[in-house]
Amino acid sequence: MKKRLIGVAAVVAAGMLAGCGGGGSSTTDTAKVAGKVADGYLQNATVFMDKNGNYLLDAGEPSTQTDENGAYTLTVDPADVGKYPIVAMAVQGVTIDKDTGSTVTKSYLMSMPKESVSGTVSSNFISPLTTQVREMLETGNYTMDQAMTQLRDRLHLDSSSSVMGDYIQGQNQTMHSTAQNMATIMGGQMVQVFTTSGMTTTVNVNRYRGMMGAMFSNMSSVRAANTNTDMTQLMNQMTSTLDTISIAQPFHNMSSYYRQGMMSGGGMGM
Numbered sequence: 555m556k557k558r559l560i561g562v563a564a565v566v567a568a569g570m571l572a573g574c575g576g577g578g579s580s581t582t583d584t585a586k587v588a589g590k591v592a593d594g595y596l597q598n599a600t601v602f603m604d605k606n607g608n609y610l611l612d613a614g615e616p617s618t619q620t621d622e623n624g625a626y627t628l629t630v631d632p633a634d635v636g637k638y639p640i641v642a643m644a645v646q647g648v649t650i651d652k653d654t655g656s657t658v659t660k661s662y663l664m665s666m667p668k669e670s671v672s673g674t675v676s677s678n679f680i681s682p683l684t685t686q687v688r689e690m691l692e693t694g695n696y697t698m699d700q701a702m703t704q705l706r707d708r709l710h711l712d713s714s715s716s717v718m719g720d721y722i723q724g725q726n727q728t729m730h731s732t733a734q735n736m737a738t739i740m741g742g743q744m745v746q747v748f749t750t751s752g753m754t755t756t757v758n759v760n761r762y763r764g765m766m767g768a769m770f771s772n773m774s775s776v777r778a779a780n781t782n783t784d785m786t787q788l789m790n791q792m793t794s795t796l797d798t799i800s801i802a803q804p805f806h807n808m809s810s811y812y813r814q815g816m817m818s819g820g821g822m823g824m
Contacts, residue, residue, distance in 0.1 A: 585632040587671060588625070589678030591642045591664070592722055593737035594653025594730075595624025601680070603630055604641045609663055609757040611643070624652060625676075635673040639688060641665045642680045644737075653734065660741025661748075663762070667691050669698050670718055682736035683717045683729060689766040708773040732777045735785065736769060739776065742789040768792060 591599045602617035604610075611617050616634075620626045620642075628640070644651075646661040666680045667688035683705065690701035705717045709732060721729035747762045748755055769776055772788075779785050 583632055584629050585635050585673035586627055587630055587635060587640065587673050587678055588627040588676040589640075589666075589680060590624045590720060591620050591626060591644075591680045592624055592720070593682055593733040594651045595722060596620055596642070596644055596658075597622050597624060597650040597652060598645075599624075599626075599649045600643045600645065601626040601628065602641055603628060603634060603638050604665070605634070605638050607639075607759075609641055609665070609759060609762065610755070611641075620649075622652075630673070632673065636668055636671050638671075639665050639668045640671055640678060640680060644741075646741075658741065661744050662737060662740040663744075663747075663757070664737075664740075666718070667698070679718060679720045681721070682733045682740065683721075685740075686736070686766055686770055687717060689763050690770065692763060693767075705770070705773070708770070709777055728777070732773075735776050735779050735788075738785055739769060739789055739792060740765070743792055746793065765792065 587603070591601060597620055599620045600611060600617060601620060602611045602615050605615050606612060616628045616630045618626050618628055626642075642664045643649075644658050644662050644664070646659060647657050649658050650656065651658055664680050664682055664685045665688050666678060666684040669691065670684070670687075671678055686705055687698075687701045690696045690704065691698065696704065702717050706713070706715055709715075709717070709728060711717070711726075711728065715726060715729070716724075717729070719726075721733065743765050747758055747765065749758055750756075769792075775788065779788060
């Protein structure tokens with residue numbers, strides 16, 4: 555699976571994969587969807603419009619690579635803006651986290667909900683927090699405003715804080731450190747989320763959404779983790795329970811799996 559992901563990234567980076575560079579538009583009229591990708595800004599992340607909802611880049615889906623500032627621009631059919639989510643893949647050994655200056659040690663997927671995709675401004679920020687909002691919307695239990703408010707409340711942010719915004723540019727350390735912790739957990743679970751059969755890699759969407767639901771249910775612990783021991787406990791407990799999250803429980807509550815008072819303090823860097 556690791557070789558498969560790195561191989562895909564190399565092909566994308568070379569511009570050889572179908573749809574690379576913003577292809578896939580069925581008309582001569584095009585729109586631009588631009589933004590940045592982060593937990594820290596991510597260079598050489600693969601960004602694409604996920605038209606079939608499988609969280610993987612397929613032929614015909616507009617795609618691109620982020621630059622040294624974590625920025626991307628997709629060229630898409632205007633009719634598709636706001637119709638499909640945008641997905642970003644950070645690839646082990648290829649994508650560079652500008653927070654550390656090193657390539658990421660684990661591959662992981664992030665996205666932004668279709669409801670917030672805009673073709674008119676460069677505000678299409680993709681992060682673990684926008685991923686959380688997207689997955690809340692996928693449950694059908696939240697409106698966009700409700701999802702953003704719920705996540706903001708769990709992070710103990712004031713009402714002026716935008717969980718969809720660029721927290722690096724806005725210098726919001728709580729959002730930044732929480733996103734770093736979330737990205738670490740997401741990377742730690744990808745071995746359970748990616749499924750490889752022969753040369754084909756797929757994403758277990760239910761398991762991925764269960765992972766995001768578990769993080770949301772325990773966002774205070776994710777936010778407060780500030781040591782490597784804290785993060786190791788979170789990841790180990792997530793791994794041991796991810797298989798038990800059923801389709802009926804996309805936002806499964808893992809509170810019983812955490813020791814009372816295990817976490818305290820602020821966030822940690824990756």
